[in-house]
Amino acid sequence: MSRIGKLPVVIPAGVKISLNGNQMVVTGPKGSLTQELHERMTVAVETDQINVTRPSDSKQDSALHGLTRALINNMVVGVTVGxxxxxxxxxxxxxxxxxxxxxxxxxxxxxxxxxxxxxxxxxxxxxxxxxxxxxxxxxxxxxxxxxxxxxxxxxxxxxxxxxxxxxxxxxxxxxxxx
Structure with a gap:
């Protein structure tokens, strides 16, 4: 399992997450960011964290798992800290x-x-x-x-x-x- 991909992304206070299909919009105190996520990855938005899961353990899915989680984390950090x-x-x-x-x-x-x-x-x-x-x-x-x-x-x-x-x-x- 991807060591980066399995970590949850913590949603800080003041950050709003909206997910429409595979397009994620993160809004925070510094602004808003939009990212098109890969359709094979499943993103679950909960009240205080985001979890990314993958459909299989293939090499491509494993790489996309970590990438998707890192992209989401960079958006959350960007709109809060920059x-x-x-x-x-x-x-x-x-x-x-x-x-x-x-x-x-x-x-x-x-x-x-x-x-x-x-x-x-x-x-x-x-x-x-x-x-x-x-x-x-x-x-x-x-x-x-x-x-x-x-x-x-x-x-x-x-x-x-x-x-x-x-x-x-x-x-x-x-x-x-x-």
Whole structure:
């Protein structure tokens, strides 16, 4: 049995769950999320918890069991607490600015990189070099942080670029002179 899938998802106070067929809507203090669940999984919503069961012990059903439970748990956590990814910008003259829903990055190119934030995502900037991508959808927060990082990935010689706050860059030795 899936170790993740068999755990119940606890519904905190202030969260409403509605299930229409295989479409689940989770509403909480931070907003509302909708997810289309796989039709083979059976979701039972009780007063204080959600249980996910699978029809058989096949490999596909076992994988879907854990996935479905994790998706539901991420929705519940997102509408109550939210998700946050921290990024750091390293390099001389590299900085970030935000105005409304537009993030402007100066990353050593001849032009500034302009990125329009998706709906439901906000960015907080601290000291022009520390970014925090914040939202209620874990998938959208992660993909937005990855997109921002992709504009200038950290390079291994000087460590310049955009990296996750908890990421460690393996440094290489440069050329040696004679």
């Amino acid at each position: 998700f946050k990814k921290d990024l750091e910008i390293n390099g001389v003259g590299y900085r970030a600015e935000i105005s409304g829903k537009v993030l402007t990055l100066s990353l050593g190119y001849s032009h500034p990189v302009v990125y329009e934030l998706p709906e439901g995502i906000s960015v907080e900037i601290d000291k022009q070099t520390k970014l925090s991508v914040i939202g209620i959808d874990k998938q959208l927060v992660g993909s937005t942080a990855a997109k921002i990082r992709s504009y200038r990935k950290p390079e291994p010689y000087k460590g310049k670029g955009i990296k996750y706050a908890d990421e460690h860059i393996l440094r290489k030795a440069g050329k040696t002179g004679k």
